Amino acid sequence: MAEIAIKDQIRKMIELQKIDREIYNLKIDLKEKPAMLADLKAEFESQKVALEELEKKLKAVLVERKEKELELKTREDEIAKANAQLSQIKTNKEYSAKMSEIEHIKADKSIIEEKILVSYDKSDSVAAEVEKERGKVAEEEKKYLAAKKTIEDDIKVIEDRIKVFDSQRKQALPGIDPALLARYEKILKHKEGVAIVPVQGQDSCGGCFMNVTPQQVNAIKMHQELIECEMCSRILYLEDDL
Ligand SMILES: [Zn+2]
Structure with a gap:
């Protein structure tokens, strides 16, 4: 190839290189974005773990209380039944045995009532923690969505710029x-x-x-x-x- 032609080709390739360098750098930027989005998402998801744990804890407290309330109902039925039996009893010995049985059930019942009261305190405090944590997660979600939108907007900007450089590239090709x-x-x-x-x-x-x-x-x-x-x-x- 003649000297002028080679010089001209080099000049054209240098111009093309300027465009290609831009495209290359933009594509590197673009390639990082999906991982950035995935990291953001994972980070946000990890902040929901504490809330999920608290919600589980609250549920367990409520389930346990339900069981205690059923036990309480059983004891109350037993006491009512024993009281009804009292009127049928003929001897003092049987009477005092039945009374003692009723006292036992009552003692049991008051232990259960105590546990139910403690359970209410516990569920109140866990429910308050759940509310607090929900507030935190809601705040984090706002931040997450804003950061996600920034990256998605960046992607659009980069894609548009690549399109512009691609069309410049097409114009730079003839003559090479x-x-x-x-x-x-x-x-x-x-x-x-x-x-x-x-x-x-x-x-x-x-x-x-x-x-x-x-x-x-x-x-x-x-x-x-x-x-x-x-x-x-x-x-x-x-x-x-x-
Ligand atoms: Zn070299």
Whole structure:
């Protein structure tokens, strides 16, 4: 290829590279977003665990109380039955035995009543904790939804910017030789979105910073072909040579 043509191709590829670098960086940003959304969600879900535990605890207290109330009802029935039997009793001995039985059941009953009272105190305090924790979770949910919306908005902005650069890219393509473009794109794909770099300080690659030999620099100046870095394979050019 002629000197003018190679220079022109390099200039066009440098312009294309500017666009491709933007697209590459935007795509990296975009790629991080789903993990960010997942992290946010996991973080919020983990803050609901304490509430779920408290709700379970409250439920257990209520179930236990229900059982105690049924026991209490049973004792009351037993006392009523024993009292009814008293009137049928003929001897003093039987009478005092029945009275003693009733006293036992009453003692049992008052233990159960005591437990029920304690259970009310407990459920009141757990219910208050549940309410407090619900408030906290509601606050966290607001923060979570706001942070989620920010990320989702970012995604839209990035996608729109990529579209803009994609259309700029289409406009930059005509005029680049298809074979050179294919070479450029292959490097772009494998080298972190950077296919063409300037030689820095006369002797190092602007992509991988490894040494560029004087022979290579001379070859670049000849403009007979595209010269690639021997280490990273990126296309090299000299900034003050264009
Ligand atoms: Zn290199």
